[in-house]
Amino acid sequence: EPEVTQTPSHQVTQMGQEVILRCVPISNHLYFYWYRQILGQKVEFLVSFYNNEISEKSEIFDDQFSVERPDGSNFTLKIRSTKLEDSAMYFCASSPKPNQPQHFGDGTRLSIL
């Protein structure tokens, strides 16, 4: 069964550094998403992406964050100038159409020191 794959599984970064989280969505999916889960809290929506542009973003997704689909397979989340509170599990998801079930990757655990 096709899967969403995320790399790395764990990223440790110094505060203030930039980090790029990578995702390979399922190949025939057209809608891509990032969510995060701070330890002990619920999963929160960050951003959705379709047709090479952001279709929706949450208030969490401020100017510190950006997303990109640099080629036909990868979907990346960049966090500039990381802060301690950015420490969380970041999940990538994809779906074939809007409001169709989203398929999630195993996540990247981001630790900011």
Next chain:
Amino acid sequence: AQSVTQPDIHITVSEGASLELRCNYSYGATPYLFWYVQSPGQGLQLLLKYFSGDTLVQGIKGFEAEFKRSQSSFNLRKPSVHWSDAAEYFCAVAFTGGGNKLTFGTGTQLKVEL
């Protein structure tokens, strides 16, 4: 504001016993409804979904859920729990007109006693 509530943070059941995990939502119309399961160190796996039609939906691993419009609920059930079902379960909702984003409940941690 639109919201999803999972009132039970932790539930412990004996292997072989039945299970019901509760989920309620607050919204003026019928949303799209999902249950996901997360095992330790793993991503979120879709168990089942409700879009429309029959209010009792079947999912993977022997799970089912029933949509009750009058109660704004979408409770997850399993008639006989297996030890491997121990995990965290998340109810999620996509509100129509709210784009594609999923709004998650806080999750229910299921422990299975042998």
